[in-house]
Amino acid sequence: MALIVQKFGGTSVGDADRIQAVADHIARTVRKGDQVVAVVSAMGKTTDNLIRLANDVSKTHPGREMDMLLTAGERISMALLCMALADRGVAAASFTGSQAGIITDTDHTKAKILDIRPDRLFEALEAGKVPVVAGFQGVSTERDVTTLGRGGSDTTAVALAAALKAQLCEIYTDVPGVFTADPRVVPNARKISKISFEEMLELAASGGRVLALRSVEFARNFSVPLQVRSSFTWEPGTSVQEEDETMEQAVVSAISHDTSEAKVTITGVPDKPGIAARVFREIANRNVNVDMIVQNVSHGGTTDISFTVPQIDLSAALSVTQEIASEVGAGTAYADSGIGRVSLIGAGMKSHPGITATMFETMAKGGINIEMISTSAIRISCVVRQEDVEDAVRLLHEAFEL
């Protein structure tokens, strides 16, 4: 008998029929002899509808009240799922984030989990019940309702799996697993059956949309094996786990792309210690996440620094950068929102030095200019023109025979 956390996203519980299909699946798992803790998101468009209501009612959306509002969503889906389970003779009980003991900091709308005290879930399991837990939400150290931000339900599921010492955390979604590239761009992209935490982390960080980055970090830190599966086909999906011998020894596992970022460049930066630190400290103070940073060797005592930020944060990042550029006597700061990023990910890269060269050759043959390069031990990312992104993904998918 295993303890399995099963997480169902918004499309998986999108309407009454989908909720019944999910209840059938949980009932099957329980009848096979396993214990299940379910984690659910809000039904399909519920969250969007609640946000629209908030916009209709007011211009100011205090975080505490947005969290109170949005957490109504999971409340509805989890209660309905418990009712559908009762219909199937499976005893179940729903738990809010607070009741499930998910303690967070007080950073409303993007709270971080500080602790999990799952006493009530253990009690429910001991009583033979399936606990159905609201994803995405918790209770703060100030006893206020909080939400975990984007990808929050995945994070709830993984964190609970860690706290409950579950054997497995299954993430049910609307795609059958993790693919070697986005199937909308590369029609013959292949489903990956196993991938390491590290590769999945790089994938999530570089534009892979299947799992939220935070949940993968959590899974890696607490060694929680993940299984990404479709709640429409119920087929086995992609296993995300510690790197092991049985894992496919592909040099390159997947190609990801991301067109949600923009590039900021400061020219003529004096090549003195502390200047770059000052730029990025100021940007961090405005709560902007900088992703890639590239600084080249200096010429004549000055250098250029380029970095990427989310498009939505571009104007904030540009204005602070321009201020600092003039303060430190640099040249100008300018933005470019016409960029995209293509990344190669593969644990095998560490021991295969030719990968970078093959990547660059492939791009050159396709006439694609590379504007920025950044690498980690198991990832190579190139910034290119946005209109070249999909071509690059297709060419690389072919070149590396994925």
Add this chain to the structure above:
Amino acid sequence: MALIVQKFGGTSVGDADRIQAVADHIARTVRKGDQVVAVVSAMGKTTDNLIRLANDVSKTHPGREMDMLLTAGERISMALLCMALADRGVAAASFTGSQAGIITDTDHTKAKILDIRPDRLFEALEAGKVPVVAGFQGVSTERDVTTLGRGGSDTTAVALAAALKAQLCEIYTDVPGVFTADPRVVPNARKISKISFEEMLELAASGGRVLALRSVEFARNFSVPLQVRSSFTWEPGTSVQEEDETMEQAVVSAISHDTSEAKVTITGVPDKPGIAARVFREIANRNVNVDMIVQNVSHGGTTDISFTVPQIDLSAALSVTQEIASEVGAGTAYADSGIGRVSLIGAGMKSHPGITATMFETMAKGGINIEMISTSAIRISCVVRQEDVEDAVRLLHEAFEL
């Protein structure tokens, strides 16, 4: 500076515009220098929509999960109201029943309030905030979310007013106050400016739909002055309070009617001690509320007993009555769902013995037959044919010059 609890029902917060009107009113009250604790119901049709979803998803509706589902409704309205208040520069914070310290028993879907521990509301008031509390909901001694059943939001408001020692509890609704009769039946019915708790209790118990009976009981028991007002006109409404000198000394204050009940009669009941007790114990065991009971003098050792029950409980009440009738050797038990009840209510009745006679004469002149009679110190109720109810109300309203 007074502390006022203001309760807004479902139609009062029915859409974005209504929520903004409510926020304007709370802001006005606060700017006048009073402290406000707001209590809100779910928006208009939210509860009906959630119940429809539950019916779509399942046939079994465990009480615990229905409560979890339905409490999403107030969560939405209270968060939106706080946002609208923030727009107006009024600091506010929403509180679930649980956060507001409303402790109930474990009787899901119709829980009773056991205790109120409003520490967080006091903290919010001290911090200069308007606490906006979810009506209709609480948390049970088992730490599960509960709802208070029909009229639950009124009960929340009155119970909070008692616990907070508020000077006044204002119930905002879609009618301007309590009327001498239902204005849909008697177009020239008059709004009552003051009414005693006892009269309001009789009125609520005999078909008056403005205030839930439980909330009036609570108000009387804890001496919480109520004000029933319209959230559409914001005019002064009806004050419900301890009987006092300044109160209108009308002999008859109001006429109410109720067509939601049915009558059950057992004929030929042996006139022995314990038989009636046995009938009503069995009915109580099936959770059916019996309202009027009439037993007449016996003839030849047997008597007839008639009583009224809510129409929805009629089949349950009838089947248990028939069982017992045969067990105790009575005649038959039969039902009549074509009845209605008309009641005269007035604190002045106690000292005016002619009221009953005038009532019966008025009915007789109108050709209306009286089937059952029951009285209290300040109320006389008659059961008549359902089709005669509205005529009776109009005739009595005229006869007593209301």
